Amino acid sequence: MSVRLFDTLTRTQRDFVPLRAGAVSMYVCGATVQGLPHIGHVRSSLNYDVLRRWFAHSEPGREGLDVTLVRNVTDIDDKILRKAAEAGRPWWEWAATHERAFSAAYDALGCLPASLEPRATGHVTQMVAYIERLIERGHAYAAGGDVYFAVRTFPDYGRLSGQKVDDVAQGEGDQNAKRDPLDFTLWKAAKPGEPSWPTPWGPGRPGWHLECSAMATTYLGPEFDIHGGGLDLVFPHHENERAQSCAAGHPFARYWLHNAWVTMGGEKMSKSLGNTLSIDALLQRVRGVELRYYLVGPHYRSAIEYSDAALSEAVAAFRRIESFLHRTGERIGAPGVADRVPAEFAAALDDDLGTPGGLAVLHTTVREGNAALDSGDRKAASAAAASVRAMAAVLGVDPLDPRWHAGDRGDEAALGALTALVEELLERRQAARKAKDFAEADALRDRLLAVGIAVEDGADGPTWSLKNA
Numbered sequence: 001m002s003v004r005l006f007d008t009l010t011r012t013q014r015d016f017v018p019l020r021a022g023a024v025s026m027y028v029c030g031a032t033v034q035g036l037p038h039i040g041h042v043r044s045s046l047n048y049d050v051l052r053r054w055f056a057h058s059e060p061g062r063e064g065l066d067v068t069l070v071r072n073v074t075d076i077d078d079k080i081l082r083k084a085a086e087a088g089r090p091w092w093e094w095a096a097t098h099e100r101a102f103s104a105a106y107d108a109l110g111c112l113p114a115s116l117e118p119r120a121t122g123h124v125t126q127m128v129a130y131i132e133r134l135i136e137r138g139h140a141y142a143a144g145g146d147v148y149f150a151v152r153t154f155p156d157y158g159r160l161s162g163q164k165v166d167d168v169a170q171g172e173g174d175q176n177a178k179r180d181p182l183d184f185t186l187w188k189a190a191k192p193g194e195p196s197w198p199t200p201w202g203p204g205r206p207g208w209h210l211e212c213s214a215m216a217t218t219y220l221g222p223e224f225d226i227h228g229g230g231l232d233l234v235f236p237h238h239e240n241e242r243a244q245s246c247a248a249g250h251p252f253a254r255y256w257l258h259n260a261w262v263t264m265g266g267e268k269m270s271k272s273l274g275n276t277l278s279i280d281a282l283l284q285r286v287r288g289v290e291l292r293y294y295l296v297g298p299h300y301r302s303a304i305e306y307s308d309a310a311l312s313e314a315v316a317a318f319r320r321i322e323s324f325l326h327r328t329g330e331r332i333g334a335p336g337v338a339d340r341v342p343a344e345f346a347a348a349l350d351d352d353l354g355t356p357g358g359l360a361v362l363h364t365t366v367r368e369g370n371a372a373l374d375s376g377d378r379k380a381a382s383a384a385a386a387s388v389r390a391m392a393a394v395l396g397v398d399p400l401d402p403r404w405h406a407g408d409r410g411d412e413a414a415l416g417a418l419t420a421l422v423e424e425l426l427e428r429r430q431a432a433r434k435a436k437d438f439a440e441a442d443a444l445r446d447r448l449l450a451v452g453i454a455v456e457d458g459a460d461g462p463t464w465s466l467k468n469a
């Protein structure tokens with residue numbers, strides 16, 4: 001396997017060499033369950049889901065790896081406590097409600113279940129042990145019930161984010177109690193009305209950064225392969241995670257990966273800015289597989305500037321794949337999945353998970369397959385369809401996968417019948433256009449439109465969609 005990944009720590013693209021032969025260990029920062037998930041939240045999980053699928057992909061000459069993916073749940077946090085209090089609901093009930101919403105969103109968009117999904121509140125014992133180790137090694141100190149990490153005791157601080165120590169402002173904790181304004185909180189002393197756990201330093205609750213270090217090392221060991229998350233986590237979260245973990249004597253993550261944001265109007269999508277699009281709202285407009293296609297299509301390190309037009313373009317592109325596979329099924333029989341992907345597709349994904357290049361290969365294969373169908377070359381069309389399915393499966397968007405096949409359009413048999421009828425009318429329309437009988441072509445298009453089927457003409461031929469799908 002020759003996967004190369006861009007490592008945030010070294011700012012270089014590096015050959016991926018797993019710590020343990022034949023296996024990959026990944027820790028991905030998951031949800032802080034303060035509210036309902038939006039597409040900015042789930043993009044990260046989808047990106048690492050595709051990476052996981054590519055690592056696990058096996059074919060002749062390429063042995064798949066055994067992937068362990070840990071994705072945490074932050075279920076205790078300042079925002080959770082504040083929002084639960086504002087809603088007049090118990091903090092634990094608020095967190096559990098939104099954790100279920102995130103789980104439903106991951107499932108609706110086809111994320112494979114995480115190998116482990118630990119909650120922060122279930123690992124306080126490990127966090128306390130972590131703090132004790134840091135205090136013993138001279139990297140942490142208690143002050144008034146709080147415990148702080150002493151940043152200047154870790155000379156490598158700032159390397160991950162590229163910040164200079166003297167330019168850093170943590171802005172958390174009791175500034176009067178801290179020895180240095182740079183220091184960040186490991187443990188927060190209990191406040192009236194807040195949940196707390198007993199510790200040698202008094203009752204309190206964990207700091208955000210500490211939670212991930214404790215959970216990652218508990219399940220993946222002191223050193224593991226990949227730590228992933230959104231670009232917004234590089235500082236301070238991941239910088240602080242790395243500092244406290246390494247200071248505790250753990251090599252920690254060997255590769256640091258960060259995906260870019262989903263933006264609206266050039267700004268990161270966030271609840272505080274009021275520019276979010278919930279998963280539930282979008283799934284009223286498009287199917288889960290179509291939304292997934294939209295979010296995994298761009299390179300994971302490139303920002304996605306959301307627009308209705310861009311989403312519609314992605315939906316149309318996915319439906320071209322779907323239409324080709326249904327055409328093949330109707331004319332030749334349901335296509336299987338090829339035992340290997342095209343070399344160009346593999347090269348694109350090996351190159352820092354280059355999904356745009358991979359999709360370019362996939363759509364080229366769709367065009368070739370459609371041309372083969374039109375010319376009556378059943379063997380070439382069947383081979384193209386099998387190859388398309390293999391590539392789409394790596395991306396988690398195979399239209400014929402059982403989880404997507406019936407989709408939201410109803411029964412599988414009904415969909416097949418509808419596809420056959422529509423494709424027959426589209427072929428008649430194409431023949432009319434070729435004969436320059438534009439009146440007949442327009443009449444066929446209007447006939448489809450009258451029953452709720454929109455037709456779009458493109459460089460690859462016509463595509464159709466249900467107007468309200």
